Amino acid sequence: xxxxxxxxxxxxxxxxxxxxxxxxxxxxxxxxxxxxxxxxxxxxxxxxxxxxxxxxxxxxxxxxxxxxxxxxxxxxxxxxxxxxxxxxxxxxxxxxxxxxxxxxxxxxxxxxxxxxxxxxxxxxxxxxxxxxxxxxxxxxxxxxxxxxxxxxxxxxxxxxxxxxxxxxxxxxxxxxxxxxxxxxxxxxxxxxxxxxxxxxxxxxxxxxxxxxxxxxxxxxxxxxxxxxxxxxxxxxxxxxxxxxxxxxxxxxxxxxxxxxxxxxxxxxxxxxxxxxxxxxxxxxxxxxxxxxxxxxxxxxxxxxxxxxxxxxxxxxxxxxxxxxxxxxxxxxxx
Numbered sequence: 001x002x003x004x005x006x007x008x009x010x011x012x013x014x015x016x017x018x019x020x021x022x023x024x025x026x027x028x029x030x031x032x033x034x035x036x037x038x039x040x041x042x043x044x045x046x047x048x049x050x051x052x053x054x055x056x057x058x059x060x061x062x063x064x065x066x067x068x069x070x071x072x073x074x075x076x077x078x079x080x081x082x083x084x085x086x087x088x089x090x091x092x093x094x095x096x097x098x099x100x101x102x103x104x105x106x107x108x109x110x111x112x113x114x115x116x117x118x119x120x121x122x123x124x125x126x127x128x129x130x131x132x133x134x135x136x137x138x139x140x141x142x143x144x145x146x147x148x149x150x151x152x153x154x155x156x157x158x159x160x161x162x163x164x165x166x167x168x169x170x171x172x173x174x175x176x177x178x179x180x181x182x183x184x185x186x187x188x189x190x191x192x193x194x195x196x197x198x199x200x201x202x203x204x205x206x207x208x209x210x211x212x213x214x215x216x217x218x219x220x221x222x223x224x225x226x227x228x229x230x231x232x233x234x235x236x237x238x239x240x241x242x243x244x245x246x247x248x249x250x251x252x253x254x255x256x257x258x259x260x261x262x263x264x265x266x267x268x269x270x271x272x273x274x275x276x277x278x279x280x281x282x283x284x285x286x287x288x289x290x291x292x293x294x295x296x297x298x299x300x301x302x303x304x305x306x307x308x309x310x311x312x313x314x315x316x317x318x319x320x321x322x323x324x325x326x327x328x329x330x331x332x333x334x
Contacts, residue, residue, distance in 0.1 A: 003027045004034050004066055010057075010121035010314055012050040018311045018318075021055065023117060023124075027068075031129045034066035035081060040120035040309065041145040042317045042330035044175070044235075044258065045085070049112050050318070058085045058111040059148045060120030060127075061141045062334075073129050080135045083120070084148035085111045086282070088128045099284030101131060120145075121314060123334055133288050136296035146175075146302040146329040147295060152283045154180040154231060155291045157254050161278065164188030166228040170209070171243070173200045176233035176256055178303055178328045181207040184231075186298040192223060221246050230254065237261055244269040252276045302329045309334040 009021040028034055041059025049056060061082040064075050075081075089096040089104030096104050109115055109128075118125055135144045154176055162168060168184040170177050171194045184191045185208025192211040193204035201212045213221055215238075226248035232238060232255045244266060247253065253275060255263065263277065270277075283291075294300070305320070307313040309332040317330040 004124070007122060007124040009055045009117070009119065009123075010309070010311065011055055012052045014051055014053070016050045018056075018314045020311060021117075023122070023126075028066055028126065030068045030070035031072065032068040032126050033064055033071065033075060033081075033129050033132060035060065035062040035083075035125050035127055035132075036065050037062040037120055037122055037125055037309070037334045039141045039145045039334065040122075040332045041149060042307075042314070042321060042332060043146075043149050044321070045111070045149070046121075047318065047322060048258075052112070052116075054112065054116035055119030055122060056314070057120030057122070057332075058083075059145045059150075060084075060125055061135065061145045061148075062125070065124070067129075071129050073132075075129065075132075080141065080144075081132050082135055082144050082148050083125075083127050083132055084152060084283070084288070086131055087111070087115055087118075088130045091130070099286060100282055102282035121309065121332065123309070131285060131288075133285070133292060136292055138296040138299075139292065139301075142304055142306065142331050142333070143301045144292075145331050146179075146304070147291060148288075150176050150179055150302065150329060151183075151291055151295065151300075152288060153256055153280070154233070155183045155294070156283050156287050157231070157278065157280045158183055158187055159287055159290060161252055162187060162189060162229055166190075167192065167225055167248075169194060169227040169230040169243070169246070171230065171232045171238055172234035173204050173207075173328075174233060175326065175328045177231070178203075178207055179300065180231045180233060181209050182300045183294070184208070186294070186300060192227065194221075215242075218242075227251060232257060235259070237263065240265045241269070244273070244275065247273055247275055249273045250275070252278050254278050254280055256280065303327060305330050307332050
């Protein structure tokens, strides 16, 4: 195809302000796709990179407008697609061959690590086809964007470890938690939602929780039964002792919080109940495809606030996210 035209990008900066940049037009190479961005999610991880001169955004959705000569997939111009945190890998190491490009040992291409001139806060993005995903017709562009990070974060542990009929606890009803409740309920689980106050009780129940616990100043939780799995989506670690007491033997705890805090837990309940703390931060092409298929089939949708894809729009969204007032995922409309 002919060289594509230059396009606008939105960057962080040393003082934390959003700045505009220009990505120069060129010819597409190898397996690259040119994607016209329609929506981008805004994620907490973007906040961590506000003070870096890099294009922000890793929950991108748009339409294909061009492809390189080395593209192998049967992509069509105008096709709706999306991408997430991981861009590519070497393609030949043990982990890439398993689809775990995040763990590539030779050349992992990951948001905020390399390719800093590309992201989803932009009018277009140039992306290798490796981890591009088609979006089912039942899912709108706006609803699809947060699924490429927040959705993956909570759904893929369910896919890997949770069985229908099990009891699942979700700590925190926010950007991750409101999706975790929906996915777990649609998976066929009993869901117990935990939040600091009663403020979100009715919303949690409407999303699919069968029990709700307000945790502030509570010294022990009174539940109808123990938990087989616990998804912790709060910005800080909770009081692990309280939660470990309500776990069933062999239960799994998923600390999905991104924090620099050390994980410090009481040892005896961990040992005697034979509990597992499970780390999770990656996906495979197959698991993302199942995520999108499941969300489409069962009507799982994020609760959104929409902002324009401009410097002012990004600044407004980021301020609200930093202040904790977002309900519950922000998206930028290009």
